[in-house]
Amino acid sequence: MDTDYVIIGGGVVGLSVAWGLLKRGLTVTVLDGDDGSFRASRGNFGLVWVQSKGLNQPRYARWSQHSAAIWAEFAEELGQNTGTAVPLEQKGGYDFHFSEESLQTTVEKYEVLKDQLDGDYPFEVLGHNALRKEEPHIGPKVVGAILHHQDGHANPLKLLMALAADVRRMGGRVLTGKTVTDVTKPDGFRVTCADGTTVSAGKVILSAGLGATGLGPKLGFKAPIRPQRGQVLITEKLRRLINRPSLIARQVDEGGIQIGATNEEVGLDDGVTQPGISDLAAKAIAAYPDLAKAQLVRSWGALRVLSPDGLPIYQESAEMPGAYLVTCHSGITLAAAHARLLPDWLEGTKTAPDLEVFSEARFSIS
Amino acid sequence: MSKRDLVVIGAGPAGMAAAAKAAGLGLSVTILDEQPRPGGQIYRDVDRAARVRGDILGKDYSYGASLTAGLRHTAIDHISGAIVWAIEDGFRISYTKNGRGAQIGAVRVLLATGALERPMPLPGWTLPGVMTAGAGQILLKQSGMVARDAVLVGSGPLLYLIAAQMVRAGTPPVAMLETQTQADLIRAMRHLGGALRGWRYLLKGAGLLTEIIRARVPRYTGATGITVEGEDRAQAVTFTKGGRKQRIPCETVFLHHGVVPNTQAARSLGVTHGWDEEQSCFVPTVDDWGQCDIPGIFIAGDGAGIGGAQAAELAGRLAVLKLAEELGRLSATDRDRQALPLRAALNHELAVRPFLDAAYPPFAEASSPADSTVVCRCEEVTAGDIRGYAKLGCLGPNQAKAFGRAGMGPCQGRYCGLSVTSLLAEANGQTPDETGYYRIRPPLKPVTLGELAAMEQVDLNAAE
Numbered sequence: 001m002d003t004d005y006v007i008i009g010g011g012v013v014g015l016s017v018a019w020g021l022l023k024r025g026l027t028v029t030v031l032d033g034d035d036g037s038f039r040a041s042r043g044n045f046g047l048v049w050v051q052s053k054g055l056n057q058p059r060y061a062r063w064s065q066h067s068a069a070i071w072a073e074f075a076e077e078l079g080q081n082t083g084t085a086v087p088l089e090q091k092g093g094y095d096f097h098f099s100e101e102s103l104q105t106t107v108e109k110y111e112v113l114k115d116q117l118d119g120d121y122p123f124e125v126l127g128h129n130a131l132r133k134e135e136p137h138i139g140p141k142v143v144g145a146i147l148h149h150q151d152g153h154a155n156p157l158k159l160l161m162a163l164a165a166d167v168r169r170m171g172g173r174v175l176t177g178k179t180v181t182d183v184t185k186p187d188g189f190r191v192t193c194a195d196g197t198t199v200s201a202g203k204v205i206l207s208a209g210l211g212a213t214g215l216g217p218k219l220g221f222k223a224p225i226r227p228q229r230g231q232v233l234i235t236e237k238l239r240r241l242i243n244r245p246s247l248i249a250r251q252v253d254e255g256g257i258q259i260g261a262t263n264e265e266v267g268l269d270d271g272v273t274q275p276g277i278s279d280l281a282a283k284a285i286a287a288y289p290d291l292a293k294a295q296l297v298r299s300w301g302a303l304r305v306l307s308p309d310g311l312p313i314y315q316e317s318a319e320m321p322g323a324y325l326v327t328c329h330s331g332i333t334l335a336a337a338h339a340r341l342l343p344d345w346l347e348g349t350k351t352a353p354d355l356e357v358f359s360e361a362r363f364s365i366s
Numbered sequence: 367m368s369k370r371d372l373v374v375i376g377a378g379p380a381g382m383a384a385a386a387k388a389a390g391l392g393l394s395v396t397i398l399d400e401q402p403r404p405g406g407q408i409y410r411d412v413d414r415a416a417r418v419r420g421d422i423l424g425k426d427y428s429y430g431a432s433l434t435a436g437l438r439h440t441a442i443d444h445i446s447g448a449i450v451w452a453i454e455d456g457f458r459i460s461y462t463k464n465g466r467g468a469q470i471g472a473v474r475v476l477l478a479t480g481a482l483e484r485p486m487p488l489p490g491w492t493l494p495g496v497m498t499a500g501a502g503q504i505l506l507k508q509s510g511m512v513a514r515d516a517v518l519v520g521s522g523p524l525l526y527l528i529a530a531q532m533v534r535a536g537t538p539p540v541a542m543l544e545t546q547t548q549a550d551l552i553r554a555m556r557h558l559g560g561a562l563r564g565w566r567y568l569l570k571g572a573g574l575l576t577e578i579i580r581a582r583v584p585r586y587t588g589a590t591g592i593t594v595e596g597e598d599r600a601q602a603v604t605f606t607k608g609g610r611k612q613r614i615p616c617e618t619v620f621l622h623h624g625v626v627p628n629t630q631a632a633r634s635l636g637v638t639h640g641w642d643e644e645q646s647c648f649v650p651t652v653d654d655w656g657q658c659d660i661p662g663i664f665i666a667g668d669g670a671g672i673g674g675a676q677a678a679e680l681a682g683r684l685a686v687l688k689l690a691e692e693l694g695r696l697s698a699t700d701r702d703r704q705a706l707p708l709r710a711a712l713n714h715e716l717a718v719r720p721f722l723d724a725a726y727p728p729f730a731e732a733s734s735p736a737d738s739t740v741v742c743r744c745e746e747v748t749a750g751d752i753r754g755y756a757k758l759g760c761l762g763p764n765q766a767k768a769f770g771r772a773g774m775g776p777c778q779g780r781y782c783g784l785s786v787t788s789l790l791a792e793a794n795g796q797t798p799d800e801t802g803y804y805r806i807r808p809p810l811k812p813v814t815l816g817e818l819a820a821m822e823q824v825d826l827n828a829a830e
Contacts, residue, residue, distance in 0.1 A: 010759070032759060034761050034762065035760070035761045035762025035763065035764050035765050035801075035802050036762070036764070036802065036805075039768075041768075042764075042765070042768035157768045157769065160768065160769070161755075161758065161768075161769045164758045164759055164769075165758055168758070168759075174759055176759040176761050177761050233815075235815065236776065236812070254771070259815075271807075272452075272807045272808050273454065274452050274454060274458065274460050274469075274808070274821065277808070277818060278818050278819060278821045281815040281816075281818035281819040282818075282819035284815060284819075285815055285816065285819050291815050291816075292814065292815055292816030292819065293814060293815075293816060294814060294815050295776070295812040295813070295814055295815075296809055296812060296813050296814065296815055296818060297774075297775065297776050297778075297809075297812050298774060298778070298807070298809075299807055299808060299809065300807055301807075
């Protein structure tokens with residue numbers, strides 16, 4: 001056996017899990033794609049986010065809260081190990097509303113969830129004037145916001161780089177430029193790549209993002225995931241204009257203002273369109289009118305990795321025990337949970353989190 | 367949104383010649399150009415500057431006025447000061463002019479975006495007082511400004527041209543540090559046959575050199591270890607020649623080691639590019655009409671591979687013959703008949719290129735700079751940083767960009783793209799083609815969010 005675990009996919013999800021397994025003294029080989037692969041890990045928005053998640057599944061809200069709660073300590077450790085900080089700010093985040101009705105409807109949903117979570121859902125509603133005290137540059141069209149104190153944001157690219165460095169530092173073997181073509185289990189697992197590379201392993205984790213749609217069925221998974229495009233903008237570096245992040249905009253640690261994101265069902269097209277970015281610009285200006293003068297320096301499209309209900313999938317294969325599907329949309333928020341908590345589930349220890357609600361069984365009802 | 371038969375991006379020699387030819391064939395043409403006046407970089411501001419500074423800038427420069435004259439045709443809408451920031455399928459071209467967003471539709475698009483100076487990352491190249499030789503020449507063309515106490519560093523015909531122009535202006539450079547070597551010249555001799563077919567260029571080069579030598583400008587060829595020294599700004603250039611370290615005090619340093627195609631617009635459309643070993647740069651893959659693998663998109667001039675101004679003109683006209691035939695304005699027979707003399711002239715123009723490319727190759731030290739040398743000026747990323755990202759698994763520039771922000775700044779990677787590709791290729795033991803290039807996306811040039819947002823409601827015919 002070459003390695004205890006082979007992890008297919010070297011993005012934030014795969015590397016977070018690899019990091020956690022390596023910390024437990026297990027041996028890990030990560031198979032990563034090339035420069036042109038679809039990589040949600042370098043196109044995402046960078047929020048470490050709790051609010052609005054799990055409105056229909058409180059376990060998902062809890063899982064996100066748990067990850068957010070241990071994120072700072074995780075980032076700190078990565079920063080110390082690699083000598084490069086992973087910027088993180090967790091002083092709350094907003095959901096802006098442009099009408100009283102939508103604000104009210106959302107608050108009602110949050111109240112229901114709050115009860116289901118035994119009151120652990122610290123949010124407050126800010127009217128326009130209260131919001132203006134927190135965010136002096138907010139525009140008159142914003143009628144109010146929900147401020148959730150468990151929200152925050154990180155530098156997702158620094159996270160990706162820290163993971164790439166620390167996984168290697170801990171002895172993880174990362175093979176790049178690999179496209180996995182087949183996985184078999186004659187005895188242990190045998191993973192074959194397009195270039196002829198083979199790796200034998202005790203266990204296999206499929207965390208290849210959209211790549212799981214092709215590979216999943218070979219391992220006995222349904223892997224019912226689809227791409228959803230999000231276009232994102234970033235401005236020139238500006239003086240401090242935004243205090244806390246929202247789903248509309250956040251000011252990144254380097255100074256630029258990142259604006260997101262569209263939700264488009266366009267298959268594997270990660271392109272940028274003028275109507276898409278004009279729409280984002282208009283929304284951002286409605287929230288922060290000063291942004292009208294800001295120069296847009298970059299835009300990009302990235303593909304979300306979505307399950308039918310938007311929740312993560314954690315599933316061990318029935319056909320090939322020892323093979324696991326680990327996939328989610330919120331790889332940044334859940335990075336800490338994947339690094340710190342998921343290894344217990346993979347190793348089947350007594351402290352393993354109960355992830356039953358995230359199994360593929362939920363997709364079997366037709 | 368109005369739709370034109372042809373939209374040309376760039377009013378340099380290729381774009382101007384193409385627009386005039388297309389109008390002559392009855393096509394409706396819009397030519398979008400960033401500059402306030404037509405000419406491109408080579409004939410920049412020619413309508414004004416040729417009158418006042420023609421003696422310094424030379425006959426070849428003044429010739430450009432014949433091309434700008436061709437734009438004065440009723441079928442040509444020349445929109446100056448137009449910053450094109452997106453070209454999308456269909457084709458829909460978005461640009462800003464005077465702080466307002468506008469769009470125009472096109473049945474065919476000709477990219478005539480020309481060349482960029484090859485970045486020349488050397489120790490000290492980011493100090494104030496250091497600029498590209500092309501930037502220095504723009505100052506001369508537009509305002510007649512000539513730098514005093516300037517050292518020219520690098521290689522190639524443009525370096526000689528600028529030196530000669532400085533001599534004519536009465537402020538010759540303090541020295542020329544030429545990076546080409548004797549070995550390069552010997553290698554170039556293999557292409558002497560072609561060079562002799564392009565004898566006019568050799569003669570022109572010899573004439574420029576004579577001017578430089580007559581002015582007693584010190585020349586140091588085969589210089590290595592070139593470093594710009596200075597605290598707050600450039601104060602001297604140091605280098606090694608024949609085993610001896612030398613230092614030349616100066617106020618200005620002009621860097622130049624050739625030009626490379628400006629491929630940003632073509633790349634944003636997903637046009638296939640390949641590495642050109644002779645020219646040491648990426649070029650879009652086009653057929654002999656300038657048509658690329660995206661139907662309807664043509665590329666002409668230096669943007670399709672460096673050939674110079676005369677070749678650009680010819681390529682612009684050839685592209686128009688093909689697209690006019692596709693649009694039913696010309697029979698295939700007429701197209702081919704008209705193309706014949708253009709092709710003959712083009713072959714003649716390009717004959718000298720292999721010799722020039724071999725005799726004046728890019729400076730090796732700038733293709734693989736020392737670890738401490740900055741390669742991405744916008745985000746201050748060093749060559750050592752890029753090598754470090756290769757160790758972290760970055761096979762190509764898009765991964766390196768995510769890790770270190772190289773190419774994320776306002777220049778959109780124009781000035782570090784080739785450096786980052788060559789550093790990663792070297793570090794990973796891969797070819798430039800395997801390594802690849804930045805994924806280029808809109809905006810091709812920065813645009814304000816206000817301009818973007820206004821486009822939702824803008825009357826798409828407002829540009830008319």
